[in-house]
Amino acid sequence: MRIAVCDDCQEDALSLKKFLGGHEVKVYSGAEEFLIDIANKNMRYDLYLLDIYLGKSIDGIELAKELRKEQEEAVICFVSTSDDFYREAYDLYAVQYLLKPVKEETLRRLLDKVSKNLLRNREQKLSFQSRGQAGSIPYSKILYISSREHTLNIYCTDGTVKECQGRLNELAMQVCGSVFMRCHQSFLVNMYHVDNLKGAELIAAGHYIPVSRRYYADVKKRYQEILFEEVD
Numbered sequence: 001m002r003i004a005v006c007d008d009c010q011e012d013a014l015s016l017k018k019f020l021g022g023h024e025v026k027v028y029s030g031a032e033e034f035l036i037d038i039a040n041k042n043m044r045y046d047l048y049l050l051d052i053y054l055g056k057s058i059d060g061i062e063l064a065k066e067l068r069k070e071q072e073e074a075v076i077c078f079v080s081t082s083d084d085f086y087r088e089a090y091d092l093y094a095v096q097y098l099l100k101p102v103k104e105e106t107l108r109r110l111l112d113k114v115s116k117n118l119l120r121n122r123e124q125k126l127s128f129q130s131r132g133q134a135g136s137i138p139y140s141k142i143l144y145i146s147s148r149e150h151t152l153n154i155y156c157t158d159g160t161v162k163e164c165q166g167r168l169n170e171l172a173m174q175v176c177g178s179v180f181m182r183c184h185q186s187f188l189v190n191m192y193h194v195d196n197l198k199g200a201e202l203i204a205a206g207h208y209i210p211v212s213r214r215y216y217a218d219v220k221k222r223y224q225e226i227l228f229e230e231v232d
Contacts, residue, residue: 001115002026002044006034006063007051007079012100016049016079019104023111030054031063038070045074047095047114052080061088068092072158073140075114117192126175128154130164137162139179143204144189145171155207157193183211183219197223 003020006028007013013027026045028034031054037043048067050060058066060078067074077096078089089097095117096110117140125136143155147168154162172182183189189202189209196203197220200211211219 001046003047004045005049008055016102019107031058035066038067046118048074048076049079050076052078052085061085064092077110128164130162142190143193143207144187144209147186181219181222183209183215185212191222191226194223
């Protein structure tokens with residue numbers, strides 16, 4: 001993997017780099033150089049390890065916000081001496097929040113999870129026909145799919161909605177598994193984009209998706225499994 005580490009503490013940065021042996025690692029000592037590479041040079045990494053406290057420059061939370069503007073799908077992990085920023089990290093869809101000093105075993109678990117997600121996202125795509133044109137969307141870019149009168153609407157992470165003809169039952173047989181689940185007669189949802197299960201609704205990127213009684217137990221179980229994956 002290609003990994004960026006942004007930390008103004010050289011000792012901490014070098015410790016992370018040592019634990020990341022075998023991967024391509026670029027260390028940034030401050031936000032300015034990092035943003036130049038990301039915004040002006042269009043550099044891309046598979047994982048970003050961002051320190052919360054970056055000295056006199058902007059903090060890691062603000063840096064992550066700038067990164068999100070350039071790379072919506074960036075995989076961000078915050079590293080900090082304090083757990084005061086969990087809420088902000090959650091709002092920025094951070095994949096993990098590590099407390100210093102970071103243990104090698106903890107970092108290895110994070111790398112394993114990110115590697116699996118990268119492999120899954122790269123390999124799996126949903127193929128569809130829309131207005132006579134063939135297309136495909138990576139699973140990772142799909143929030144959920146709704147159906148009405150044999151018309152499928154595919155809601156994507158970038159805010160677009162793809163419309164195509166098809167039957168949700170047939171699509172469910174094709175895609176449902178660890179990523180997508182049937183949550184309602186008229187809905188399939190990407191469980192990795194679910195932010196919360198609130199009552200009989202799933203919340204994904206601000207969208208409220210109904211969960212029927214028939215599917216509730218299975219959906220709740222999978223939601224909890226993914227939460228434990230993220231904790232690990």
